[in-house]
Amino acid sequence: MNVFKDFRKRLLGLLDEMVAAGELPVGLDTARVTVESPREASHGDMSTNAAMVLAGQVGTAPRQLAPQLALRLGALPEVLTAEVAGPGFVNLRFAPDFWRVQVAEVLRAGTAYGASTIGAGQRVNIEYVSANPTGPLHAAHARGAVVGDALANLLEKAGFIVAREYYINDAGSQVETLGRSAYLRYREALGEEIGEIPAGLYPGDYLKEVGRALAERDGGRWLDQPESTWLPVLRDFAIDRIMLGIREDLATLGIGINVFSSERALVASGAVQAAFEELSARGLIYQGVLDPPKGKKPDDWEPRPQTLFRATDYGDDVDRPLRKSDGSWTYFANDIAYHLDKFRRGFTVLIDVLGADHGGYVKRMQAATTAITGGKAALDVKICQLVHLMDQGKPVKMSKRAGTFVTLRDVIDEVGRDVVRFIMLTRRNDQTLDFDFAKVTEQSKDNPVFYVQYCHARCRSVLRHAAETRPAAVLTLEALAEAPLHRLVEPEELALIRIMAGWPRLVEGAAEAHEAHRVAFYLYDLAAGFHALWNKGKDDTTLRFLAPDDAELTLARLALVQAVATVVASGLAVIGVEPVEEMRS
């Protein structure tokens, strides 16, 4: 339950009453009426812009309409004061009980607190990672993996039905190169001296294992065969081995992808041909010659007729080729078929999480999605900017040639899965991110992972302590939900409750914006509120959670503490991080 949305409904009800009473005209557009918590705490608990939005429609001034609204709002039982302020805001202050009951709401809901129904069962498809099966996942893949996975969790919490997909690019020339590279390692495994890996092939050591495994399985049967015989075998064998490793790495990171789609299978099924015919039927295919890119003409440019998709009809900058000169489909053509396939499987909201180098790909894919689904599906693309790996403030040098690139596995082994997941959400996806091995494992307030975990651990610590000192007390969620919450009267306590009451609203906003990083920032704010209250108890012993001579007050505060732990756990679950019971290692 979102208290802000809830109150907005009450407000709209009052507006209806005012219409009925003839105070307002019929047919008002209330779409832009908002109820939100003001930035400035002194402005109260909630604030509405209704007077400013409606004044124009009514034909009066905001400051004139606002007092009428304030009068009505002030008469509501839960509203303490309703004041007109600024250009026409109505600021509301609620009775403390309005907030206190939220603690019980949290405890009754448990970690499901914050769940929403705005998704209304709508089906969303999120494609993420989708790294080429030509090598192990490296550190940069972690970001897309976490961003996609957390977004999936978030949307599920908001009531959407979510599919998590990985598109395996197992068609095209790159996997052929992989097959040839693996063949070299295969011969090496059989004792041949292969020398330097030729340019154009993948030099990575990870292929040695692939070569050995194949030699073990098949012996020397491919040695004297022509490439046309062994290439498909080697290619498929290598893809399978590498995908196995990728799946393991994803599992280690806790990434919950449940559908792996093969590009090659898609092409083989005729889906690309079908998609092509669909576009043709819509009159969006033609033979034409593209202009060379302005200002930067490739050396080998020559104008030639191509099979083009009219992407410009849907907002792209140029029309895009669907066939290579050898007649086979371009990657783009295959991807159109894949997105159509998602739509045909019942998804109308499509999200692709892609790397920074795919920025130029967004417009054409959105154009194609709109075109081929007749506007019935929308594609949102989340571009993840680069991750700069650092250590002690200095960049970690990486070179594919020298083999010193850092794998995802390396990073997880070094700092742990929870740290990777949390840190990847401490920036908006379109902002570059520094990942400093020293900083992210530091146990200090500079490290948001630690800071949030410490908050949860402190809550648990208090509850453990309470259980030890009062063995008779029942401290289950159900019992604490019945605690005498009216004993929570301190401003810091009520402030903390207000933050918690904002969690459902945050979930809905973040889900609608497809922005999971907001959860990480929210948890930081919540933790700050708790740490502040904790330390108040150091200066003033009457503020401590455990009041030795007041069992009732203690129970109320334990309910508050348990609620904080619950909301933190609820948020961490979206990020995919395990809340810890204590920080001692």
Place this chain on the structure above:
RNA sequence: GGCCCCAUAGCUCAGUUGGAUAGAGCACGCGCCUUCUAAGCGCGGGGUCGCAGGUUCGAAUCCUGCUGGGGUCGCCA
């Protein structure tokens, strides 16, 4: 040259889809441990939201044009 992203405190970044006097953290200065974990908390200084216009009750946020940084640019995926 076209397109996309970014530009907010000295530094790293948020900013509730257009709201009020723009917020955190780091760094800097001062204060707080006989205590449920000081691995933390409080107070203070610090801003032309890159620049210039426009839209309206109201702009860091939306539109246009510039400046600077990154990415990308027909048959790689």
